[in-house]
Amino acid sequence: MQLKAALAEIYGLRYMIDRxxxxxxxxxxxxxxxxxIVSQKELQHQLELVSSxxxxxxxxxxxxxxxxxxxxLAQVRDIGGTAKSIQKGITLNxxxxxxxxxxxxxxxxxxxxxxxxxxxGEQLPSLLAVVELLDPEGTRIPSFYISSHFDANLAPLRxxxxxxxxxxxxxxxxxxxxxxxxVRSKIxxxxxxxxxxxSTLLASHANExxxxxxxxxxxxxxxxxxxxxxxxxxxxxxxxxETTSYQGLFYPQLKEVLEQQNxxxxxxDVEVNRGSCLITGANMAGKTVLxxxxxxxxxxxxxxxxVPAQSAQIALVDHILFxxxxxxxxxxxxxxxxxxxLKVNHIVxxxxxxxxxxxxxxxxxxxxNPTEGRAIVNAVANFLDECNVRAIITTHYSxxxxxCRKLRVxxxxxxxxxxxxxxxxxxxxxxxxxxxDDGTSVPHEALRIAQILGVDADILTAAANQLGxxxxxxxx
Amino acid sequence: xxxxxxxxTYKSLSIVGLEKNTGKTECLNYVLSRLKDMDKRIALTSIGxxxxxxxxxxxxxxxxxxxxxxMIFISAEKHYLQRRITSEIxxxxxxxxxxxxxxxxxxxxxxxxxxxxxPDTHTLKSLIAGMSQYNVDLTIVDGALSRLSLASPAVTExxxxxxxxxxxxxxxxxxxxxxxxxxxxxxPEVEPALKQQLDAVESGILAIDPQGCLHDLNVQSVFMLEKxxxxxxxxxxxxxxxxxxxxxxxxxxxxxxxxxxxxLIVKDFTKIFATPDVYYSFIRKGGTxxxxxxxxxxxxxxxxxxxxxxxxxxxxxxxxxxxxLQMPVYDVKKL
Numbered sequence: 001m002q003l004k005a006a007l008a009e010i011y012g013l014r015y016m017i018d019r020x021x022x023x024x025x026x027x028x029x030x031x032x033x034x035x036x037i038v039s040q041k042e043l044q045h046q047l048e049l050v051s052s053x054x055x056x057x058x059x060x061x062x063x064x065x066x067x068x069x070x071x072x073l074a075q076v077r078d079i080g081g082t083a084k085s086i087q088k089g090i091t092l093n094x095x096x097x098x099x100x101x102x103x104x105x106x107x108x109x110x111x112x113x114x115x116x117x118x119x120x121g122e123q124l125p126s127l128l129a130v131v132e133l134l135d136p137e138g139t140r141i142p143s144f145y146i147s148s149h150f151d152a153n154l155a156p157l158r159x160x161x162x163x164x165x166x167x168x169x170x171x172x173x174x175x176x177x178x179x180x181x182x183v184r185s186k187i188x189x190x191x192x193x194x195x196x197x198x199s200t201l202l203a204s205h206a207n208e209x210x211x212x213x214x215x216x217x218x219x220x221x222x223x224x225x226x227x228x229x230x231x232x233x234x235x236x237x238x239x240x241x242e243t244t245s246y247q248g249l250f251y252p253q254l255k256e257v258l259e260q261q262n263x264x265x266x267x268x269d270v271e272v273n274r275g276s277c278l279i280t281g282a283n284m285a286g287k288t289v290l291x292x293x294x295x296x297x298x299x300x301x302x303x304x305x306x307v308p309a310q311s312a313q314i315a316l317v318d319h320i321l322f323x324x325x326x327x328x329x330x331x332x333x334x335x336x337x338x339x340x341x342l343k344v345n346h347i348v349x350x351x352x353x354x355x356x357x358x359x360x361x362x363x364x365x366x367x368x369n370p371t372e373g374r375a376i377v378n379a380v381a382n383f384l385d386e387c388n389v390r391a392i393i394t395t396h397y398s399x400x401x402x403x404c405r406k407l408r409v410x411x412x413x414x415x416x417x418x419x420x421x422x423x424x425x426x427x428x429x430x431x432x433x434x435x436x437d438d439g440t441s442v443p444h445e446a447l448r449i450a451q452i453l454g455v456d457a458d459i460l461t462a463a464a465n466q467l468g469x470x471x472x473x474x475x476x
Numbered sequence: 477x478x479x480x481x482x483x484x485t486y487k488s489l490s491i492v493g494l495e496k497n498t499g500k501t502e503c504l505n506y507v508l509s510r511l512k513d514m515d516k517r518i519a520l521t522s523i524g525x526x527x528x529x530x531x532x533x534x535x536x537x538x539x540x541x542x543x544x545x546x547m548i549f550i551s552a553e554k555h556y557l558q559r560r561i562t563s564e565i566x567x568x569x570x571x572x573x574x575x576x577x578x579x580x581x582x583x584x585x586x587x588x589x590x591x592x593x594x595p596d597t598h599t600l601k602s603l604i605a606g607m608s609q610y611n612v613d614l615t616i617v618d619g620a621l622s623r624l625s626l627a628s629p630a631v632t633e634x635x636x637x638x639x640x641x642x643x644x645x646x647x648x649x650x651x652x653x654x655x656x657x658x659x660x661x662x663x664p665e666v667e668p669a670l671k672q673q674l675d676a677v678e679s680g681i682l683a684i685d686p687q688g689c690l691h692d693l694n695v696q697s698v699f700m701l702e703k704x705x706x707x708x709x710x711x712x713x714x715x716x717x718x719x720x721x722x723x724x725x726x727x728x729x730x731x732x733x734x735x736x737x738x739x740l741i742v743k744d745f746t747k748i749f750a751t752p753d754v755y756y757s758f759i760r761k762g763g764t765x766x767x768x769x770x771x772x773x774x775x776x777x778x779x780x781x782x783x784x785x786x787x788x789x790x791x792x793x794x795x796x797x798x799x800x801l802q803m804p805v806y807d808v809k810k811l
Contacts, residue, residue: 093557098565145564
């Protein structure tokens with residue numbers, strides 16, 4: 001799956017991509033087309049490049065050079081289309097020749113600047129031959145026209161035309177006009193010849209050009225990724241093992257929003273093992289955010305980014321499969337339960353075929369009755385556990401019999417005394433960290449949270465009474 | 477050499493015709509032919525791209541502009557590739573118009589060129605500003621006064637206005653219509669502090685209170701004014717309209733009790749689409765109109781010949797025009 005498609009599926013990924021300081025439209029296009037890397041060797045290479053770029057960015061001897069490179073990168077035009085025309089043997093027009101020339105000049109300058117940062121510079125082939133072809137005068141100025149250096153016959157003809165035009169300014173003599181037109185068509189024929197010759201010669205450099213285009217894009221992307229890694233405190237993941245384990249995992253978008261409001265953000269530690277894992281926890285305890293963060297982090301890693309954590313070890317997967325409820329399904333004519341079941345079925349079918357999967361299911365079967373819902377959760381959890389995929393399922397159901405790992409978000413901290421918990425400070429009274437749990441009971445904080453949110457007391461009292469009555473009747 | 481020296485005092489100049497065939501192209505060609513022998517670097521562009529097709533409709537010759545060796549010109553890709561002139565590409569912008577990207581080039585011979593330019597005011601402004609990197613002394617914009625054009629020629633420092641028989645074949649009528657446009661061009665600018673604030677506002681209607689604070693009235697355009705009539709003067713009598721202003725607005729303002737103390741501010745004079753009678757009756761009631769960006773009128777040119785075949789007396793028209801406008805007027809055919 002290309003990054004472009006993942007943007008629509010992985011929550012928070014667009015936020016990270018939008019914040020990348022990519023300089024050229026070319027690099028942006030290449031970035032959006034980048035693949036989800038499943039080969040450990042390839043991904044390791046990518047991540048190491050980001051790491052080396054990050055080191056160069058932080059090193060005082062190379063930092064200014066990279067600054068200059070980024071200025072150059074900002075001038076790059078996307079000549080992907082023109083490069084294709086070259087390969088197909090189409091004769092280029094002046095604008096396309098100008099683009100090739102200015103691209104080649106920039107690429108050469110970038111290559112020169114990157115001499116002392118070889119791991120970046122080496123990707124870039126020399127385009128000196130292209131520059132010399134399009135800049136026969138050797139001025140190295142990024143402007144272009146079919147000058148007389150391309151064909152010695154042009155200069156005298158152009159001089160002749162200039163003379164005729166001067167005469168024509170004060171005369172309407174038809175013979176003069178005809179002469180001028182004849183000279184013009186001669187010039188035009190020579191110019192067209194030059195364009196054809198240049199295009200043919202450029203075709204023999206098509207490979208270097210294509211390589212240079214992707215190298216320029218890659219350098220731009222690497223610098224942007226490395227800058228983002230520094231700015232957002234991302235970390236290089238250790239990849240390839242069998243464990244996925246994060247210390248200090250965070251969701252960048254939420255972290256920033258909370259920090260802007262001077263609120264606390266609590267990063268969490270989590271392990272994602274093979275087999276199923278059920279997570280319970282109070283409402284507002286961050287279960288959904290946890291799933292989104294795990295998906296985001298896995299995706300960022302496998303698209304060659306550093307990940308939002310203090311340290312991370314990530315086992316590679318072939319697919320990230322996600323079922324989350326806040327999606328619109330009415331338009332497809334399905335109830336939210338219907339849409340969810342189809343999605344879960346898709347996950348089950350995938351899990352039958354392959355086990356390198358990260359499966360994240362948010363509040364499975366919550367929109368149906370608890371009896372059947374509980375049964376579905378047990379069935380899915382057991383099935384995914386047997387398939388040995390990495391699956392995390394959040395739920396509010398208690399007493400789940402599935403024989404898999406169970407975790408619980410710690411939830412409310414017992415607030416001592418005087419501070420009133422309100423909707424504004426509620427985040428300060430929740431411990432978002434995960435603990436192992438047996439799953440026999442789940443937190444019963446729904447009424448308390450409703451109260452904090454300011455829900456009408458009539459309802460709360462009535463609900464509390466109902467609970468009391470149920471408890472009594474159970475005792476009896 | 478009339479008005480050329482005046483023109484050279486500006487960094488940017490638009491040449492604008494009140495109607496097709498009012499002699500804008502002749503005027504522009506005259507200006508360029510005079511400028512070519514001066515030691516000045518000239519850049520040329522145009523507003524919009526609709527010139528070509530409309531000329532096919534009226535069946536008059538295409539408005540090609542004669543460009544001289546060394547001048548810089550901007551044209552869209554399609555027109556650039558059709559050129560006959562020898563020229564060197566200096567830049568290809570990322571701005572896309574319906575005729576392709578904008579190409580900046582330096583002429584290496586002298587010939588006629590089809591100009592086309594930025595489609596909106598913002599791009600035009602930044603394009604003019606960007607000419608300084610080529611050490612350009614004067615940027616000339618082949619302009620258009622039309623509600624079809626999104627780019628306003630009023631962003632240039634100076635303006636040359638071309639008017640003539642094509643606009644009206646009756647001398648008093650032509651003078652009156654031209655005088656109206658010139659009255660609008662000469663509208664005073666708001667104070668610098670307010671100008672800076674309003675420059676950034678791209679849409680909506682704002683009230684300006686006596687302390688100079690802006691209040692958005694949450695009205696998208698004057699056509700939605702009906703809904704906000706009751707709130708319009710809740711912050712005083714100064715109003716800023718970012719978009720077009722119509723007869724409706726001027727009539728509404730004129731009828732208010734406080735008409736005499738109302739001050740209407742528009743982006744520039746091209747945003748006023750009221751007819752002369754409606755505009756002047758608001759002014760007669762004591763209302764004030766100001767602009768955020770004012771352009772200075774450098775010259776008025778007349779073309780006494782219309783494409784329908786009317787031919788007015790050049791001298792009579794010139795005299796009547798000078799008398800009404802109190803400024804020199806030039807006949808493009810005699811320049």
